[in-house]
Amino acid sequence: MRVVVCAKQIPDPASPYRLEPDSHWLVRPGEQVLDDTDRYGVEMGLQLAQAAGGTVTLVSMGPTGTMQGIRQALAMGADKAIVIDDPGLRGSDALLTARVLAAAISKEGFDLVIAGTESTDGYSGVVPQMVAELLDVPALTYATQVEISDGQITIHRQTNNGYEVVQASVPAVVSVTAGVVEPRYPTFKGIMDAKKKPVETHTLSDLGVAPEIGQKVRDVSVAASRKAGVKIEDDGEAHLKIVELLAHRKVI
Amino acid sequence: MATVWVFAREVDGAPSTMSLELLTKARDLGQVSVVYVGAGSEKAFATIGQYGAGEVFHLDPGDRLVAAPVAHALAELVRARTPDLILFGQAYDDRDVAGRLAARLGATVISNAIGVSLEGGTATTSHEIFGGAQIAGATFTGAPPYLVLVRPKSFPASPSGGPAPQVSPQALAEVGPADGRIIEAHVEEREGPKLEDAAVIVSGGRGLGSAENYQLIEKLAKLLRAATGATRAIVDAGWVPYAKQVGQTGKTVKPEVYIAAGVSGAMQHLVGMKDAKTIIAINKDPDAPIFTIADLGVVGDVHKVLPKLIEALENR
Numbered sequence: 001m002r003v004v005v006c007a008k009q010i011p012d013p014a015s016p017y018r019l020e021p022d023s024h025w026l027v028r029p030g031e032q033v034l035d036d037t038d039r040y041g042v043e044m045g046l047q048l049a050q051a052a053g054g055t056v057t058l059v060s061m062g063p064t065g066t067m068q069g070i071r072q073a074l075a076m077g078a079d080k081a082i083v084i085d086d087p088g089l090r091g092s093d094a095l096l097t098a099r100v101l102a103a104a105i106s107k108e109g110f111d112l113v114i115a116g117t118e119s120t121d122g123y124s125g126v127v128p129q130m131v132a133e134l135l136d137v138p139a140l141t142y143a144t145q146v147e148i149s150d151g152q153i154t155i156h157r158q159t160n161n162g163y164e165v166v167q168a169s170v171p172a173v174v175s176v177t178a179g180v181v182e183p184r185y186p187t188f189k190g191i192m193d194a195k196k197k198p199v200e201t202h203t204l205s206d207l208g209v210a211p212e213i214g215q216k217v218r219d220v221s222v223a224a225s226r227k228a229g230v231k232i233e234d235d236g237e238a239h240l241k242i243v244e245l246l247a248h249r250k251v252i
Numbered sequence: 253m254a255t256v257w258v259f260a261r262e263v264d265g266a267p268s269t270m271s272l273e274l275l276t277k278a279r280d281l282g283q284v285s286v287v288y289v290g291a292g293s294e295k296a297f298a299t300i301g302q303y304g305a306g307e308v309f310h311l312d313p314g315d316r317l318v319a320a321p322v323a324h325a326l327a328e329l330v331r332a333r334t335p336d337l338i339l340f341g342q343a344y345d346d347r348d349v350a351g352r353l354a355a356r357l358g359a360t361v362i363s364n365a366i367g368v369s370l371e372g373g374t375a376t377t378s379h380e381i382f383g384g385a386q387i388a389g390a391t392f393t394g395a396p397p398y399l400v401l402v403r404p405k406s407f408p409a410s411p412s413g414g415p416a417p418q419v420s421p422q423a424l425a426e427v428g429p430a431d432g433r434i435i436e437a438h439v440e441e442r443e444g445p446k447l448e449d450a451a452v453i454v455s456g457g458r459g460l461g462s463a464e465n466y467q468l469i470e471k472l473a474k475l476l477r478a479a480t481g482a483t484r485a486i487v488d489a490g491w492v493p494y495a496k497q498v499g500q501t502g503k504t505v506k507p508e509v510y511i512a513a514g515v516s517g518a519m520q521h522l523v524g525m526k527d528a529k530t531i532i533a534i535n536k537d538p539d540a541p542i543f544t545i546a547d548l549g550v551v552g553d554v555h556k557v558l559p560k561l562i563e564a565l566e567n568r
Contacts, residue, residue, distance in 0.1 A: 016382075017382060024388065093360050093361075093362075094351075094354070094360075094361055094363065095354055095355065095358070095359070095360050095361065098351075098355060117501065118501065123363070123364065123500060123501075124361070124363040124364070124401075125342065125347050125363055125364075125401070126347050126350055126351035126354065126361055126363060126401070127351070128351070129319060129347065129348050129350075129351025129352050129355075130351045130352065130354060130355040131355075132320075132351075132352065132430070133320070133323065133351065133352040133355035133356055133430070134355050136428070136429055136430055137429055137430055138317055138320060138429070138430050138431060138432040139319060139320075139348060139351075139352070140317075140432065141319075141344070141347075141348055142344055144494065154435075157344075158344070158494050159344060159437070159495075160263070160343070160344070160495065160503075161439050161440060161442070161495050162437070162438040162439040162440040162493075162495060163437075163438050163440075163494075164434050164435075164436065164437045164438070165434070165435040165436040165437075165438075166317060166432060166433070166434050166435065167432060167433050167435055168317060168431065168432030168433070169429070169432075171429075172432075177488075177494070177501075178484070178488045178501075179487065179488035179489075179490065179494075212394075213360075213393070214359070214360030214392055214393055214394040215360050215362055215390055215391065215392050215393060215394075216390065216391060216393055217388050217389070217390050218376070218389045218390060218391050219388070219389045220381070220386055220387070220388045220389070221386065221387050221389075222385070222386055222387075223380065223384055223385055223386055223387045225384075225385065226526060226545045228543060228544050228545065228546060228549070229546060229547035229548055229549070230547070230548055230549065231538075231543055231546070231549035231550075231551060232548075232549070232550055232551065233538075233551045233552065234550055234551060234552025234553070234556065234557055236556075236560075238534075238550040238552055238557055239550075239557050239560040239561040239564055240564065241548060241550070242511075242532055242534075242548065242550065242557075242561055243561065243564050243565065243568075245530070245532060245547070245548050246476070246509065246532075249508060249509055249529075249530055251451075251452055251476055251508070251509050252476065252565065252568065
C-alpha cells in the first residue's frame with residue numbers, strides 16, 4: 001500500500017509568531033519544525049503501511065529551510081519526502097496549497113493520503129477535503145480511529161455530539177485528529193537514517209500548477225483586548241472569593 | 253442587490269444554530285437563499301423563512317457521505333445561479349462541503365472569519381489572529397462566488413419574521429469513486445446543558461493531573477447547573493470525549509461565566525472562550541496566560557481549591 005502523508009513545516013509555536021510588515025505573511029525562519037498535528041498522521045501512516053506492507057511518502061509544501069521538520073518526520077520512519085518549494089507559493093491560500101499537494105500526490109501515485117485536520121499556523125481546515133476533490137476520491141475526515149481491510153477504509157468520524165462510523169473504498173483521503181494514535185519518538189537510529197533518506201524537491205512548473213492566489217490580507221490591527229482582573233494567591237480561602245463572584249453574577 | 257447563500261446543515265431535525273447565525277448576518281448583505289442539507293421538514297423550512305430567507309435549495313444525502321454529492325450538486329447550482337457569496341460555518345460538514353466545492357469551482361475559501369462584508373465588488377472578512385490579540389482584514393482578489401467559513405457565535409441569531417420559503421428539492425447525482433457511507437451515528441451521553449448554549453461552563457485542563465480528577469469538574473458543574481468543557485490537551489490524552497473540547501479545533505463558547513481549572517490558556521483554547529462575560533481561572537502557575545484574561549484569577553492548586561469550592565457550594 002502506498003501511503004502519502006501531508007506534513008507541514010511551521011515556525012516553532014513556542015516562539016511568538018510575527019508577520020511581515022507589508023505582505024502580512026507569516027515570518028518563516030529557516031529553521032522550522034514539524035507541525036505537531038502532523039506527527040499523528042505520520043504515525044497513522046507508518047502503522048497502516050506496516051500492517052498492509054507498503055511505503056510512507058511525505059509530501060510537504062513550503063520553504064524548505066534547514067528541513068528540520070521534514071527530517072523529524074523521516075526520523076519517525078517515513079521512507080522518503082517530496083518537498084514543493086517555489087517563490088510563487090508565498091502567500092498561498094488553501095486552494096493553491098491543495099492544488100500543489102494533489103499534483104505532487106498524483107504524480108507519485110497513492111492508495112491512501114493522510115493529513116491532519118488543520119495546520120497549527122494557518123488552520124484553514126479545508127485542505128484535505130480540497131485535495132480529495134482534486135484527486136476524485138472520498139475524504140474521510142476528523143478521524144479518531146482508522147481501519148483498512150479488503151480495500152475498504154472505515155473510520156470513526158468526530159461529530160459535534162459523538163462520532164459516526166464512516167466507510168469508503170480506497171484510494172481515499174483521511175484527515176486525522178490529534179489523539180488518533182500515539183506518535184512514536186524517533187530513535188537515535190531513526191534520526192541517523194533520516195539524514196540519508198531521499199528528499200525530492202519540486203517547483204510549481206515541475207508540477208504544472210499555476211501560482212494563482214485568490215485572497216490577500218489587507219490590514220492587521222491590534223484587537224481591543226480584554227483586561228486582566230484581580231489575581232489572588234490562594235491562602236486557603238480563595239474559594240470564598242469565587243463563591244462571592246458567582247453570587248454577584250447571580251449564578252448561585 | 254447581492255445574492256447571498258447560507259449553508260444550513262440539519263441537526264436534530266432543525267437548521268443548525270450556526271446556520272441561523274449566518275442567516276441573521278446574511279440578511280444585512282443581500283438577498284438570501286439557503287442550501288439546506290438534511291431530511292428537511294415543513295417546520296425546519298418555516299424556521300428558515302422566519303430568519304429571512306426566501307428560497308431553499310433542499311439536498312438530502314441520506315446515509316451517503318455528505319461532502320462529495322452535496323458539493324457536486326452545489327457546484328451545478330452555483331454555475332446556474334451565480335451567487336456572490338456563500339457563507340458556511342466553521343463546522344465539520346460545512347468544512348467538508350466548502351472544501352470540495354471550492355476545489356470543484358476553482359474558487360477561493362477564506363476560513364475562520366468573525367466578520368464579513370460586501371463592498372467595492374468584493375467580499376472582505378475579518379479574522380482573529382494570534383489568539384485574538386490582533387485582527388486581520390482579508391479580501392478576495394478574484395471573481396465570485398466568494399466562499400467564507402465563519403466561526404460559531406460571531407453573530408447573534410435573531411429572527412426577522414418571514415413567510416415560509418419556496419423550497420426546491422435538488423437531486424444528488426452519483427459521484428463514482430468519491431462516494432462513501434455513514435454506517436452508524438453515536439451520540440455521547442451528556443449530563444446538564446449543551447456546551448454551546450450553556451450559561452455557565454466549568455472546564456478542566458492538564459493541571460488536573462489525571463483523568464480521575466475530572467470528576468471535580470463534573471461535581472462543580474452539577475452544583476452550578478453548568479456544562480463541562482475541556483482543553484485540547486486532555487481530550488487528546490483521552491481523559492474526556494472530543495465533544496467537550498473548547499477552542500480553535502473544538503467549540504466556541506460565550507457563556508455568562510467560564511471557570512477554567514488547571515487550564516494554562518494556550519492560544520488554541522483562548523480563541524474558543526475568551527468572549528465569556530466573566531472568566532474565573534484557577535492555576536498554580538502565576539504566569540499562565542489564562543490570567544491575562546481572567547476577571548478573577550486564583551493562583552493555587554486546583555486539587556485544594558476545587559474541593560473547598562465544591563464543599564462551600566454544597567453547604568449553601
